[in-house]
Each structure stands twice: as structure tokens, then as C-alpha cells.
Amino acid sequence: MIEDVLPPIPPLQPRQLRRRIDPARLGADSTADLEPVSQLIGQERAVEAVRFGMAIRRQGYNLFVLGPPGLGKHTLVRGFLETEAASAPRASEWCYVHNFEQPDRPKALELPPGRGSKLRDAMRKLAEEALAALTATFESEEFRARLEELSEQFGERERKAFQELGEEAQQQGIALVHTPAGFAFAPLRDGAVINPDEYEKLPEDQRKRISETIEQLQERLQRIIRQVPQWGRERRNKLKELHREFTTLAVDHLVAELEAEYADLPEVVRHLAEVRRDLIDSAAQPRRGTEGAPEGGEPSADQPPAWLRRYQANLLVAHDSRAGAPVVIEDNPTYQNLVGRVEYLSHFGALVTDFNLIKAGSLHEANGGYLMIDAHKLLMQPLAWDALKRALVARKIQISSIGEMMGLVSTVSLDPQSIPLDVKVVLFGERTLYYLLYEWDPEFRELFKVAADFEETVELDDDMLKLYARLIATVAKGERMLAFDAPACSILLEHIVRLAGDQAKLSTHMQSLADLMREADHLARAAGKAAVDADSVSAAIDAQQRRADRVKTRMHDSITEGVLLIETAGGKVGQINGLSVFQIGAHAFGLPTRITATTRLGSGEVIDIHREVKLSGAIHSKGVLILSSLLGARYAGLQPLSLSASLSFEQTYGTVDGDSASLAELCALLSSLAGAPIRQDFAVTGAISQHGEVQAIGGVNEKIEGFFEICRSRGLTGTQGVIIPAANVRHLMLRQDVVDAAASGTFHIHAVATVDEAVTLLTGLPAGAPDAGGVYPEGSFNRRVADRLGAMTRVRREFAVSQKNAGEPK
């Protein structure tokens, strides 16, 4: 006799299956009538965090914007930053210039906005004009005349010195003769050098006199020769002075003009003074190669000669056309794209560089403003994360090559002077990434103190609906779409309610909303409509579904063709239709899966076949263990659980995870024990607790729709339906065709809160509640289970006694 009969569990009402958005609640007939919205909808917490992070000018208060992709974080934050940055002061511009004292350490010059490009142009012009002026100067008649005069003057001195000595020697009867390596003096006779025999015949005193004369002449010759290098030095110095004099005349006024222009910038003026000094010193070197130019390179058509390149200014960052502080988005945050790099040119097989080949990184460009980076991309780039942290900690940007950073390259390169850094970095990433970094990277906590956590859903109320309608209007107008009428907006909003997975919420996944709008707009235009209507939106949703449906269709076909065994009618002991969700890319769909249970005499173990073959995830295994625990506690509290049970997901060959099948598994197991057939026209989903409560699961809509489609393809019988946890009712946002079937009574959705409610629906038997002694009423489902377990216990005990009596080991 059944003492406690559960009340009947009616199917859910159609209105419970989908949240309707009444177009009238949107406040307009069309998005054309709505004002665009500029605020971040439902992201007050994130906005407050961003606003705080931007306002606080302290080290380490950089931002990390958390949330899954597609929420519109970048767009929204960028818009916000650009608005804020527009009213902020413009950032400085930076140039690298040659360091005349340490050529391998180019100097950084800070310039007010707009003046960097002017300095660059002015320095280029200076170099060009200096080249022209020097060329003209060194080719001038005046310079040549002075040069020749100088050469003549010094050449004449040497020539005269030797000539005079030669003539004096001649007068004394001595010849100055050229030898292969120098000179020699020898006595003359009849205009020719005396021969040795004649010399020997000369009187002793004459020979002595000749010898003394030659010795004196030789000493004078040596003195002259020793003076020659000194004359050479004098000549070179004079030559240098001459070049310096003409160079100064040629270039001094050019530099002076610039000095006057940049008189308010002492660093620039200092640099110009060095340019003047170097220009004069370099150009004042005597000519050896190009006319008027020191050695170091020939001029080409489009490039000044190498020695003039050092007078240029390499404009690293310019803010000419930008108002306010810069907002930079670094899409490819490699090490070099962040901190800049030194490029090289191949010159006769060797790689050469100078400060003109220093290239800015995004830190340079964002200096004085904001830099937005995707955290995942940043972390994927070797050394980039470390480089960013180092720059933020040191508050300066130091350009070093990757090879140098890793200690792999030790060639001579440039070590540019570092540039002070004042930037707010905004990282975007998923929550997992944020928490991992927070946990494992101590510097991260110090450098990214502000987290802007973006909501994935917002509460659905009238105000929010109106705001969302305006958001739709904003996107439509921003992308020049057709206007969306109110019913179309309703369908869009219902779609994002489904995305939110909760009838009381709206998804903030802006990308999905915008994509659907674009597609609906496309269809409406193709159909020649003046506005996007509800049909266009529905068609776009269906089309999205269809495009992603290939795998689902194939699996569906396998079921309808009988390859995958799913029954949708009749009853069977130990067999139930579970429901699974498959996630293929961004698309999820549900399908029924046959779950079977067998029971036999044993020692209390419930074998999950999938776990045994390691095809079970941890959550699923947990569900099975909960199931075992519930079974023992509920039916065998005072006796050993003497069964052995096996559970299997039939025809699944991949890993099974999640606990949403634990209700179905339990029902199948209990059916096997009770010998009560389970209705095959039902599918079941739900997780269970140890106390037999049915708990919420995910993907409820997809699961219901998956079973509905199978049933519909076989013909709806009017008895088919799905059992879901009562806690999931608020998550229902079912497709219209399912709602329609429910409304017509051809398909039913039942929400259950306990296992007992589920078995009652599945077996048609009352579950039965235990009395004070823990005994279930006669004829109830639970009584049948308890009786079967009791019988097993008895058999097992008898078996144990007979074994013992037979003396056999147990």
C-alpha cells in the first residue's frame, strides 16, 4: 500500500519554455527612432575600474580587462580611452640623434608635440645644404687658389732647401747625387764625380778637406731631411686650418639659424652646437676622397653621404596630427614591436647600422598615453612579457636586440639612450589568464593593480531592454545597416537571452549580437526590405544554425537510420535516454545517448565502464560515486549492499564528462534493480546529490532540442518529452518549434526536483516514501528496489555460509 503518493508532475507551460520580449517594451517602433548609446551597458563595475585605472597616475596602476572574447571589451575600452585621451595633454615627440662623444649610444631628444618632424626636416635640410655648401666651397676658385698657394709655399720651402744645399755643394766642387734610397755627396772633377783612382792621387790635405766638406754638407742634409716631417706637419695643420676656415664660412650660418629656432629647447641647442663642431672638424679634414668631403662614403642620388647621415634626426615618434594623448593598439606584441629595434643595412657583405635605423616600438608610440594589448598574444611572444614588465618597472624604454637579450649575439651594435616611459598599459584577457598571472607572477600584481572585470550577462528589466534597443540602434547606425523594427529587436534580444542562458538575463556578448545583426541586415537587403524585420532576424538565426549543423545532422541521421540505437517509444528495464551536449567550435547541440545498467550479486561496487577504460572525466566519475553513495544510504542503510552494478554510455567512443547524466544513470540502475521498465519516449538530464535531489545542469536548451528533433523525425506521439532539473526552468529559452509542440501537447518538458519525481515519471510507478522504520510502501518503486537489494543480501549471506561450511576459502 502506498502511504505517500507524489502529486502528479505536470509538464511545463509553454510560457515557461521561452522568455518573450514584448516589442512594446522597447520604447520605439524602430531603431531609427532611437538615440545611440555611448555608455557601456551593464558594465558599471568594469567602467568604474577603467575610470579609476586611468585617473590614478601612480606606478603599477595599469589595467587588466577581464572577460571572455566577444564582449566588446576592446571596442568599448578603446572608445572610452579615446574619449578620455582626447582631452589629455598631447604627448612629447622623441628623436634619436648622433652622440658625438659615444657614437654607439645615440642620444634621445624630447620635443614638444609637432616639433619633432620640424627638427627632422630641418636637420635633413641642414645636411643637404651643408653638403651643397661644402661642395661649392671646396670647388671654388678661391679655395683652390688658397690650396695651391699653400702647397706651393710648402713645396717651395722643401725644394729650395735642397736646391740651395745642392748649389752650395756644387760651388765647393761637390755633387749632390740621387741614390736609390736617398742622397750622397761626392767630389766633382770636370763636371762629373771623380773616379777612385783620381781621388787616390789627390794630395792628402785635399782629400781631407773634401772629406770634411762632405761631412759638413752631409750634416746639413740630414738636418734638412729631419725637418721635412715637421714641414709636413705644418703643411697639414695649415691645410686643416684652411679647410676649417672655409667650412665654418659654409656651414656656420646654417646651424645658427636652427639654434635660433630651437632656442627654447636647451637639449636641442646643445646638440646643434655639437653638430657645428663636428661638421667643421670633419669637413676640415684634408680631402682624400670625394671633393670636399671627409672619407666615409660617397653621396648617392637619394641619400646624403654617410658622413652627413650623422647630422640627421631620426624622428622616432610624432604626434603631428593627433589631438590629445595617444591611444595605441598593439595587435602583434612581439618583443621588437613593443620596445623598438635597431635595423641593419647590408654594406659590402657586412651589416651596418646607425641611429637613423632605430625604429620605434608601440611603447614609444603610446608613451604619454595608453597602450592596449591582448594578454594572450603578449604571453605567446618570446621575451615580450618580460620586456613589458621591465619597461614598466624601470619606467623607461631601452632598445636591445633579442640576440643581445638572450646573450646570443655579441657583435658591436647600438645601445640607444633609454627614453623615460609614462604609459598606461591595458591588457585584455580571459579570467583564467588573469588569475594564473596573479597567482604565479608576483610582478604582475605589482604592475596591474586594476582589474576591470566585464560582466557576461546583465539583469533583464524594462530599463535594460530599452538600453539594449538603443545599443542595437547604435550598432545599426554605426555600420550603416537598415533600421531594425521593434519585432526584429525583440527576436534579437530573445536570442541574446538564450546566449545568456537565463530567462532573467541578457548576454553582453556584443560580437554575437553584432554578427547576427549584420547577417539579418544582409538578408533583409537581399529581400529588398526597407527595414530589418523579425523574419529577417529569425532567418539569420536559422541560417547560422544551418551553417554549423553538419556534424549534428550526420549524428542525427545515424540515430534515425538506426546506427546509433535510441528508442523513442515503449519501455525497457535498465535502459534510459540520457542527453549530451556536443560543442563543435562555437556551436553546441544536444543529442540523446543510450545509458544502460545491469545489476547482479556482488559486494556493493558500481562499475562505471567508461571510468574503467579511462574514458571518463573526473566530474563524471564523481557523479557515479555520488550515485553509489545514494544507493547504499537510501536502500541498504542497515545491511551490506550486495550488488554489483555496471553502467555504460552505449555507442560512445570518446571521453564522457560532466555529472549531468547522473540522474539518468541512477534511474537506469534503479530500473534494473526494480525490474521496472523505463519509458523510452523520455530523455532525462540532471545531476543528483547524495540525498536524491536533482541539481541544475548546463546546455538544457540544446539537450531538449536535440531529443525533440529525434522524436519529431520519427513522428511526435504526444507522449514524448524531456525531464530536466527544476532548477533549470529559468534557463529555458527553447526554439519556437519546441515551444509550439509543447503548446500543442505533442511534446512535454517536465521539471523535477528529486529522483523520486523522475522515477515516477519514467516508470509510472509511485516512488514511495519510507515510513519511520525506513520501509517503503508496498507496490512502490522504491520498495521494489529495496526488496531486490534485500534478496541479494540474503543470497549473498547464504552463499557465504555454504562456502564456509564447505571449507572453501571465501
Added chain:
Amino acid sequence: MNASPTPNVRRLMLALDAAQCAGADLMLAVELAALIGAELEGLFVEDSDLLSLAQLPFVREVGGRSGQDRPIVRESIESLLRSRVQRVVGELERAGKARNVPVSHRTARGKVVRQALAQCETRDAVLLHAHGSLRPVPRRSSIATAAGPVMLWYEDGPAAAASFDIAVSLARQLRSDLLVGFPARPFVTESDVRGQLASRLTLAPGQVRLRAIEGRDVDALISAARSAKATQLVLAAGARLATVEMLERMLSHLGSGVILVR
């Protein structure tokens, strides 16, 4: 512009002091020979004074750069001269081959100017390399660095026309102006001389200057050449100023080459 005059010069000689010669000295002679289609003979003169003094017991050589003195040994001097000549001859042959100029060479002993003058009797023209002074001057490629004009000492005589043609060819080769110096005489003006030369003057008028030289001696010529910064001096071998002493004086004071034309 008119075509270049083709001097009637078939045998050109380059006379060099064997102790001072170098490959760079050859270039102008080879180019000139190629231009006028002449064969070129190198004459390497071993200075008799040098060989004599090397036998004197007390004579020492003073290094031209170091100023250090050391004994002179005749054998080593002769060996040095031979190897130097050998090297320059090799360069002469290579240059001749490159410019398609038939070349030959020989060695003689004596004084280079005297030998050159003697050779003028059988050669059409002889080039004398200038030492500039009695010490070595930096050797340069004459063609690349020529800046001053070619100077012609023009006086009446059988070699006047040939020396003029040689000077014009040389000026063309060196891309320089031609300065024609002639002895100042009463009632002879520049236009008279220009008139005499008009038929042979194929250079642009602006490239030719004429200058009467007062004094009629070698020092006046030297002074004129030096003030004009002449790079080569061309004169007839039979000219009044073409004596051993005067030529030696020219070479030592001018710092330029001298070309004697038969």
C-alpha cells in the same frame, strides 16, 4: 671641334733615371704613344756619377726619409738598379700591351739628360721625367692630377710644327689648356704667332694662351712655366734652350716633365 692633329711622330722615347724610375712614370708616355700611334722605347739610364761615387771609400748614403747615413757598396747599388729597371720594364710591357702600343727598352750609363739629348737625333721625341728637385717628389698619376696647362716653348725651327702638334695632343690627353711661350721680339705680337699656328690649332680658342717671354734665357722660361703651373714643357730638341745644363736646370726647378721633339 676639329679633329686632333696627328703629329708625325713614330718613335717616342721615355728616358728615365734608373735609380728613380717607377711604374707611374710610364703612364703619360704610354697614353701619348697610343694617342699619336707611335712606338715607345724606354731608356733606363744608370747615373754614371752614382756608379762612380759608389767606389769612393768615404762616401755615405743619407736616407731620403730617415736621414740616417750608411756606407755605399757599388755591387748593391748595381743590383738595386737592375731589379728596379726589371720591375719597371715589366710594367712598361704590360701597359703597352693594354694600350696596344709596341714597346721596347734598353739600358745605358751616363747622365739621363745627356743621353736623352743624344737619342733625339734618332727619335722623334723624348720624354724626360722631372724629379722636380734633387730629392724625390711624390709620384702621382700625371693624367689624373694634371691641373695646370701644357706649355710649349715655341721658336722657329725645323721641329716647331712637330712640337706644336705634340703639345696639342698632350693637352687633349690631359684635358688641360695649352700655353704657348715664345721669345719676345720687337714687332712680333701674340696675334702674329696665333696666325702662324692657326692652321694647326685645333683646340678651342679659350684653351690656348700665348705669352711672349722676355729675357730669352732658361730662367725666364722656368719662371713663366712655374707661374703658369705648367705640368709638361714641350720644346724642340734643336732649340737654343735645349742644352744639357739648361735642361737639367729646367728639370730641377720646374717639377714638371720635359718633352724634347726632333
